[in-house]
Amino acid sequence: MKKSLIALAVAGALAAPMVAQADATLYGSLRVMVVDQEDSELNVADNSSRIGIKGSVDTGIDGVKAIYRGEWKVNTADGADFGAGRLAYVGLTGGFGTAAIGQQWTPYYTFVTGATDILDGKSTAPTQDVFRTGNAIAYVSPEMGGFQGALVAIADDNANGEDVDAYNVAAKYSVAGFTVGASLLTDEASDNDMTAVSAAYAAGPLYVAALYQDKEAADVKQWELAGSYAFGDTKVLANYIDFDNDGNGFGLEVQQKLGKQSRVFANIYEVNDDAEDMGKKDAISVGMRVDF
């Protein structure tokens, strides 16, 4: 009798905060790999681990919700500490699309350059250098008949004397498995633009994508091809990279799903001599990730 009363009291105490946080989702992805890189010793390395919280709350405005999200790096390889933040933003979402302010993903990556960032190992994202941005005000349109657009303004008082330091516009169009995307990133101070165009095609177990980037600041035009083929719980992936100035390389990877939320991979990354002169390195990487 007493026991059940205590249980009831405990349940009551727990229920209150749970109701208050009903919409918050705690999520994460821990990714660790072992890397054998040319000219380096064997290394256990973190592979973009993150833990985050996200959710939405009612605004009282019909059909409009306030959203929030925070996401932090976790150094799984050494120290196990929470590292720098990845994302932190608030915003409003509804039939009009989504407007958010804070540190968030750039549409340059999510609409365009992410199309070829499909591998897990060292060969992935070889030409991508824009991922997330701070000081951002972003608007992403709803999907309209396969079309979607986005605009981001980056305003940082500490940067370089402009009200808006950089703009990022992006658009993509999807139909029947095909997706094409294009994005422009302009730096108001330096006048150095980055342009990216990608195309992807997905059909059942097959996925292929191509990406082209023109980076004015670095004065390079780079392109990349990536593809994957899935069978059972196994996926074979490959990418080919042209770094410009005769540098090129390729990656080959196999992934094995272990249930729905974890997987292992083995990746081979090979670059030619010209790419090695740019600081790229051959590597074999083997890793595991668990999502929750």
Next chain:
Amino acid sequence: MFAFTYKRFFSAVAMVGVISLQPASADSDVDPLEGFNRSVYSFNKAVDRVVYKPLAQAYTSVTPDLVEKGVHNFFSNIGDVTTLLNSVLQLKGEASAISLSRIMFNTTFGLGGVLDVATPMGLREQTEDFGQTLGYWGAPSGPYVVLPLLGPSNVRDTVGLAVDINTDVWGREAKPTDSKNVGTGLRLLDRRVQLFPAERLVSGDEYVFVRDAYMQRREFLVQDGRFDQQFDESDF
């Protein structure tokens, strides 16, 4: 459509039955070199009886099972490279993907191939060699040939074997030569040990049994277990 497939299935079963029951009917077509083959066969048999089999038996009784399994897995992983090469040459997309995945997982997570982690992952071992590739592209098997020391083969597979030996990763890459030879020795012992269970199946004229088993097995492998031939029902 269903009835058609059904009929073909039974024809295939009947066909297999006929081949097994009448192995001697096509001797002269399959085995014009029978006289030569039989003498090589008995030579091989003698070498096996005196040297090869006793060594293999000693190997399997002395070596702990765990080590034996490791040796087997290690060389299977190296053999998977040959399989991958030939799956690609036969334009088999999924089989190539499976072999590639097996090699990459077994070489890394499987500690250089000693553990076969790919099989429990659902990646079953494939077997392809250059003889099968030639067969896939339409080369006939040619007459049955027994090769000295190397054993049962046919003209096509002898060519295939030469290519396989020359492209073998262990043969090309293993260094230094001493270790390579020790490894090759272990590999041959392992190969012989793998044949122990099959020996118990032999019945009747051993030469004919081995020949028919070999030729049928190769045909089966080239066709990947499918029987694409059209059968004339009046034959049955």
